[in-house]
Amino acid sequence: MSKRAVDMTFQAIYTLTDLRILLRETAPSHAFDADQKAQVTRLLENLERQVGSLKQEMLK
Amino acid sequence: MRCGNGIEARQVDELFINIDPIQAGGRLTADAMKAVVAYGDGYSVCDNCRKPNRLDYITKPPIAEFHRDVAKWLNMDAVRTVPGARRGFQAVAQTYVNKGDPVLLTSLSHYTEFLAVEEAGGIAREIPANEQKLVTPDAAAEKIEAVRKEFGRAPVLAFIDHVDYSYGNMHDVAGIAKVAHQYDIPVAYNGAYTVGILPVDGKKLGVDFVIGSGHKSMAAPAPSGILAATAEREKEVFRTTGITGDVTNRTFGIKEPEMMGCTLMGATLVGMMASFPHVKERTTRFGRELENHRIVTEALLAIEGTTCLSEYPRKHTMTRIDTRGSFDKVAETHKKRGYYLQSALEEKGITGVIPGATKVWKFNTYGTTRKQAEHVARSFLEIARENGLAVRS
Numbered sequence: 001m002s003k004r005a006v007d008m009t010f011q012a013i014y015t016l017t018d019l020r021i022l023l024r025e026t027a028p029s030h031a032f033d034a035d036q037k038a039q040v041t042r043l044l045e046n047l048e049r050q051v052g053s054l055k056q057e058m059l060k
Numbered sequence: 061m062r063c064g065n066g067i068e069a070r071q072v073d074e075l076f077i078n079i080d081p082i083q084a085g086g087r088l089t090a091d092a093m094k095a096v097v098a099y100g101d102g103y104s105v106c107d108n109c110r111k112p113n114r115l116d117y118i119t120k121p122p123i124a125e126f127h128r129d130v131a132k133w134l135n136m137d138a139v140r141t142v143p144g145a146r147r148g149f150q151a152v153a154q155t156y157v158n159k160g161d162p163v164l165l166t167s168l169s170h171y172t173e174f175l176a177v178e179e180a181g182g183i184a185r186e187i188p189a190n191e192q193k194l195v196t197p198d199a200a201a202e203k204i205e206a207v208r209k210e211f212g213r214a215p216v217l218a219f220i221d222h223v224d225y226s227y228g229n230m231h232d233v234a235g236i237a238k239v240a241h242q243y244d245i246p247v248a249y250n251g252a253y254t255v256g257i258l259p260v261d262g263k264k265l266g267v268d269f270v271i272g273s274g275h276k277s278m279a280a281p282a283p284s285g286i287l288a289a290t291a292e293r294e295k296e297v298f299r300t301t302g303i304t305g306d307v308t309n310r311t312f313g314i315k316e317p318e319m320m321g322c323t324l325m326g327a328t329l330v331g332m333m334a335s336f337p338h339v340k341e342r343t344t345r346f347g348r349e350l351e352n353h354r355i356v357t358e359a360l361l362a363i364e365g366t367t368c369l370s371e372y373p374r375k376h377t378m379t380r381i382d383t384r385g386s387f388d389k390v391a392e393t394h395k396k397r398g399y400y401l402q403s404a405l406e407e408k409g410i411t412g413v414i415p416g417a418t419k420v421w422k423f424n425t426y427g428t429t430r431k432q433a434e435h436v437a438r439s440f441l442e443i444a445r446e447n448g449l450a451v452r453s
Contacts, residue, residue: 014094021090023074025429028409 005057012050019043072411077432079356080412081228081378084426085257085277088331092279095334096327104326112314115322115329116140126333133340134255134270136262136288138298140316141274141324141332145252146172148271148287149219150179151318152248155297156217157182162207164215164240166195166231168224170250177219185215187236192371193227195220197235204243214243220267222260223253227370228378228422237266246293252276253378255286256339257426258346268293278339280332284324352433353377353425359437364450365389369420378424388418390447401443408439 022040023030032040061069072078073087088096099105099121108120116127131139142148149172157163159181165173166187177184187203189195200218207215218240222233237247248269254260255272256279262270274284289297298319301312315321324332342349353374360366365385368374391398398416405413414421425433444451 010098013097017090017093017097020074020093024087027074027077027432028435 002057005054008050008053008057012047012054015043015047015050019047076406076409076411077428077436078412079410079423079425079428079436081422081424082225082276083412084377084424085253085279086273086275086282087279087427088281089279089335089338091334091338092281092331095330096281099330100327102326105329106325114314114316115325121330121333123329123333126336129336130286131288134260134262134272134286134288135264136270137291138294139286139288140298140319141329142271142285142287142319143323143328144275144283145250145271145273145285146176147283147323148269148285149173149176149248149250151287151297152219152246152269152271153177153180153182153217154318155299156180156246158216161216162211162213164200164203164207164218164220164245166220166224168193168195168226168229168231169219169221170225170252173219173221173250182216183211185210193224193229193369194371195224195231195236197232197239200236200239204239204245208243215245218245218247219250220247221250221252222265223376223378225253227380228253228374228376228424229371230375233267234265241266252285253376257343257349257377259343262288262290269297274328274332278332279335281328284328284332286332349377349426350374352428352430353379355430355433356423356425356437356440357381359440362441362452363387363444364452377426378422380420380422382420384419386444386449387447390449391418394447400447404443404446405439408435408442410436410439 022036026032063069105118105121105123109118115123117124127139131137153176157177157180161182162185163177163182164187165184167189174184185203185207187195187200204214220233220236223230233249240247246268248271249265249267251260251270252273256277260270268290270288272278272286274280275282298316300314301317304311357368357374357379360381361368363386367382369380369382387401391400394400396403398418401418402413402415413423441451
């Protein structure tokens with residue numbers, strides 16, 4: 001297993017952590033304003049990329 | 061959802077606005093959560109511990125630098141991390157208090173200060189708060205004189221809470237410290253509700269020790285806290301070990317007895333460290349927190365029969381409110397009795413008020429966004445109206 005797989009695992013957890021914080025900041029409705037929507041979009045894109053890398057690394 | 065062995069995943073702060081009086085300032089920052097994930101293993105910060113083998117000397121992660129930074133930030137000379145403010149009280153009490161010594165507390169002191177004094181064999185003497193629930197320098201002087209009369213000597217130590225746990229009132233620590241020092245009494249500042257919440261300057265306050273709570277006010281996991289000392293007191297409370305084993309002749313280097321050697325060795329410490337830059341920054345915008353608090357407090361006070369038991373206008377975001385003349389009247393006939401308020405709040409996505417409390421209770425808005433504060437304020441008013449209480453516009 002590569003260092004890259006380990007890094008990606010942490011990065012994905014950290015991206016999820018940023019999403020978690022956003023859920024806290026917008027509780028209880030979780031209604032996002034435009035900035036927050038942009039932030040969520042960016043975080044989810046990062047997460048998809050990180051999970052993609054993890055698949056490549058861990059299933060090869 | 062469970063996270064293991066019957067432990068429910070806690071989602072309180074994701075699903076609700078949490079106004080619990082003791083939880084508000086301890087919510088982790090994103091960086092602290094990330095650090096906790098990386099350093100959750102037991103002795104995780106010890107990977108690079110080198111001689112002289114003491115926690116506050118470790119440079120990777122930058123624990124030594126953190127200690128220096130916290131001391132500078134509080135305008136004190138030395139800092140150690142401790143497992144909660146109470147362990148800071150304990151270290152100070154063990155250093156200065158012997159059996160039968162009088163120790164100055166206040167009628168609003170936290171119980172852990174009493175326990176620290178008790179464990180050291182001291183005798184508690186409280187400065188009474190006045191009618192406004194404030195502890196004043198005059199009352200301190202009066203009490204010290206009373207203690208001198210009773211014991212034939214002044215108290216050996218004073219614990220003074222800057223903001224008390226009961227009313228969230230702000231007491232004149234600087235004035236009290238000035239009085240105490242006239243009698244050569246060291247002053248331990250209890251900053252459990254201030255360090256990490258609002259600016260604290262130890263030298264300006266004129267105190268010998270500043271004690272803070274990581275999990276109450278520094279966005280850190282429990283149990284964590286800090287004990288800061290002046291250069292003069294550092295040598296006393298952070299004295300190093302002198303013991304030797306009679307069979308092995310072992311000695312223990314520069315370990316500090318009051319710290320029991322090393323203190324926070326993993327997630328607690330890195331959590332506090334990771335939050336620190338954010339905590340430093342947030343203390344500079346305490347005014348914004350007070351403004352959010354004002355929105356909620358004013359809404360509550362618009363409900364007829366509600367009074368604020370804390371000093372007003374508020375100087376802190378934790379407040380004691382009296383709703384015996386409003387929400388408690390509803391509880392007398394409501395089918396859920398006193399539980400209706402908490403239940404109605406939870407329906408509106410708000411938690412942290414003690415279940416069943418409708419008489420006198422506390423809340424803390426620290427860390428809420430403006431939107432969240434407005435939602436809490438609106439919700440209290442809606443619940444009042446829904447239950448037939450009069451609301452002043």
